[in-house]
Amino acid sequence: MGDFRMPSLGADMEEGTLLEWLVKPGDTVHRGDIVAVVDTAKSAVEVECFDDGVIDALLVDPGQVVPVGAVLARLEGSAAATGPTSAGLPVVSPVTPIAPSPLVRHRAHELGIDLAAVRGTGADGVLHRRDIEELARPAPTRPRVSPLARRLAEANGINLGTVSGTGAGGAIRADDVRKAMAAPAMAAPAIGQATGPTMSGLDADQRATAMRNSIAALMSRSKREIPHYYLSTTVDLQRTSDWMRERNRELPVGERLVPSAALLLAAARAAREVPELNGHWVDGAFRPAADVDLGLILSLRSGGLLVPVLAAADTLDISQVMALMRDLTRRARAGRLRGSELSQPSISVSNLGDQGVESVIGVIYPPQVALIGFGAVIPRPWAVDGLLGIRPLVTVTLAADHRATDAAIGARLLKTIDRILQTPEET
């Protein structure tokens, strides 16, 4: 003996409406008797009970919607043996769709969205304004790049923003990327595109992520492919300091020279004198560059790196270097570098003296073959002509690609830098 429950009359039936009782309390029922009429989603069905007994109580009124399994009637003697009564079971009300607000309807109409075809995120699928806005959000524009080209560029640290596409509709294809890889002078460095035209549609986070990814790709490639060797020397900056101090007395305050300018210029002129380190390693061979395009590696305060280029830096005088350095640095930090200022350098300099670093053991930017590092200019004891004195010293380092050169060449570069810094008047 058991309760009489809302039967399941089909695999898709979850609830039913009790339409009519065909029995009343006190009636004796037998297994198989029709006791009620139930309305399902399909039709009204007479339902039977599967037990013999006497109807004790009818627990659900006609018109009520109850889920399958809900107790509809208690048979005498069976109530105690069963679990929930109808009071404990959820009674499902008929679902009436709730109309979206007038504002939502208005916006939907403006945007040509068919409300009947959209289910929102609100309760019972009601459309909210945010749903409409989401539907109306324009798809972000994205450069047309074939999947293969995208993969190649990522693996080789190629900045897609500077590759011109030759495919349909200007799409970048694999060959375009391969050309960019083979012709480094034409390609922009992977690092630095954060301010480039292709990044303008991105927000700060996306830019930072993109920059991080390109730094990661390029540095990984460098460490994977380039057998670095490292050299270091200490240079006495007394003569340069003195000479600059002298010059600065005559210059307006805002145009005063700082030691970095002298260091950059020395690096550029040394690269001209040691052309074996000024150029690129491409397809298994070193290709010297015609000019000394000096990459100035700038660490941004917010993280990330930019490498603006001082084109033909060896041909500049120190005031020009100072002015360019000032201008590039300011614009780099403001995110206003031009694409041409981010072209591929022939050699790069990392000057971390202002960060208080003593020496820089650099990672070469492929396909370049050398990176010159400058540490802080620090007054230290130093022997000159057999006498100990306090001199401003700087540690100059070289990270070089062993595939392109050996240490003797590297040493020559460092010696040249030293020589230049000892004869500041020639700059």
Place this chain on the structure above:
Amino acid sequence: MVTKTAAQSATPTTTPTADGARQTTYREALREAHRDALKRDPRVFLMGEDVGRYGGSFAVSLGLLEEFGPERIRDAPLSESAFTGAGIGAALGGMRPIVEIMTVNFSLLALDQILNNAATLLHMSGGQLAVPLVVRMTTGAGRQLAAQHSHSLEGWYAHIPGLRVLAPATIEDARGMLWPALEDPDPVLIFEHGSLYNLAGTLPDGAAEVDISRAAIRRVGSDVTVIAYSGGLGKALAAADLLAAEGIQAEVIDLRVLRPLDDDTILGSVRRTHQVVIVDEGWRSGGLSAEIAARIAEQAFYDLDAPIERVCGAEVPIPYAKHMEEAALPQPADIVAAARRAVAPNG
């Protein structure tokens, strides 16, 4: 090409050559495959409309009635559902029936049996009832047979789990697919393109069985992968010749097996060429070409250097008039144009 006389001859017309290879036709290769199977296995019999006295509507079984008798070459009434279902029952009863249905359009009358029984019984019975049935039918257009004898519906069958779907496009496959299909413990459908029966060529000596699980690379190339099958293969190869003259090296894949698709061969080629053209005489919407394109996009997306191109039958019932029928079907020029779009930088 072989003449009508040869096609209707009941006796083998293959001509041996010096090295043991023979000049023959697709039709004769099919007939030889039947004769071989009927001789090798007493459980094998052929059943279908006009397969006996008439010799087969496409003359594939010409002469077999005389050789094997009416018990094994059974003319059936025009009851596609009944004799296809009888093939299923006979397979359950231990036989190895070959059911011939005249064209794929007529097979729709037997679709209930093929889908609801042949492809389903094994699974629905919890592994108890395997159905080693072979169903052969003609597919494809190109013979001005209009809209009820010309369609390419093999893609529909390739949709159905449990079926192996074969599409021999060469004489060697026509000769070699039947026996492994009969040896398969599960149902196999073989689609013969109506335009291929007269295809003439050389059959290597001793060719009897081929692998019915792999696609074949019919021409190696480096610039673009052209995927075709059945009647489309010849057109793809013709297109590859034209492309080669322009300096574009097309790799031509003959699918051979429409279900299960040989993903390895398809994807392996795409990973080398990075450009794809899919040729399917069937309709584009929801068709076999769509399935192949989707698999490439799913599994070789980062190897693609251009959008996938499809050359499909026009979305019309096949018309009768010759020029209209030709316009409705993929042609070598269409394949060439698609390959150019895929390869050429400014396509």
Place this chain on the structure above:
Amino acid sequence: MTPDQARAMLETTLREIVPDADLSTLAPGADLRSTFELDSLDFVELVDKLSTRAGFRIEEDDADGLRSVEAVTAFLVTRSAHVGQQA
């Protein structure tokens, strides 16, 4: 120039280079260059702007000593008084 004026001048000037610079929580002797990560170019700019605002040239030898709020304030107060006397 009072110490408060000098301090305000430094803060205004510094904010042109480091927009969110805040001196209120800074120890009087804390190093400006390291606190605000000023490199040598920034420092030249700071000195240049201070010089313009204060109305007198700041020599490089003096500039080297402008390391902290305390030092800058003292320098500006002293020099402005000196300049005023001269005027």
Place this chain on the structure above:
Amino acid sequence: MTAIDKSHGTRHSVASQPPRRRASATEPSATTPTTLAPKPQTMTTATEPADLLRQMMRIRRFEEKCAELYSDTKIRGFLHLCIGEEATAVGVMSALAPSDAVISTYREHGHALARGLSMDSIMAEMFGKVTGCSRGRGGSMHLFDAERRFYGGNGIVAGGLPVALGLALADRMNARPNVTACLFGDGAMAEGEFHESANLAALWKLPVLFCCENNGYAMGTALARTHAETDLAARAASYGMVSWAVDGMDVEAVAEATRRAVAQIRGGGGPCFLELRTYRFRAHSMYDPDRYRDKSEIEQWKRADPIPALSGPLLSSGTLTEADLRRWSAEIDAEIEAAITAADQGELEPVADLTRFVTSEANPTGGPW
């Protein structure tokens, strides 16, 4: 008895007043079978009336329990019950040999039980358990047992008929003296597959027994509303096969007619057709509101209920006692309870096995595909 001999076929009726139902105004036939000569040899054993009765009681009680289990959501999917039609299931199966083949419909619990599938395996199947006769892949509509040559409940009306021809063809080509019985409803006779199959079976003289369980309704549509000629036996006879109309509420008549037909088929006489006139007491399926027929019609047919129709005479003749019936009921109830317990405890097939049996595990090229 009426016997119409035609040049292309023979139609017999074992009912002296065959129920010729038109729409709902039908009268259940309460006739007993006329003795038909000659008596065929059969290979079956379980044909004692008492045994037939017990089998019908077992099917009835099993299905009543199924309805309850369905309402209780233990059984899902479609559930088609044959309550009222037990005599056709038990009568036909009693006359078949174990080596004969059977193809059935989606209303096949009775056929399966009478054919010898265990109640445990059927119940477990409906519970979706791996211990079911189709490993839970078929459910109520698709019970299979290859060992008993029970080729399944086919869910497509008339879909099993062509397959029956093939099974029969294979037996014939291998000279095996088996009969393939296919069961189907009156609705199937409107399908092309019936007519294709009847023609082909008669044409090739295949050893097929067509058993049409004519319960008067194709789902909710009465015979006369879909068939221009409602005499189904006559239509079958037009294909040139021997056909009989039988009182399908009389299990002994069904058994006898089947024995005769099987003997004729086994003797090489080609296919036979039996129209078994019966009635289902319950709706088409659990979700069927049963609006298409009068309650009075159902009540009228219930007076021809095959179970009391047989138990009454057996009790009055003293062949059986009320105690026998009570004992059987108790045994059947116990068997059902045991089957439910076993089904409840049965394992579910691991989901990892989902794609098993799409293709044969013995397939040399792997799979599934």
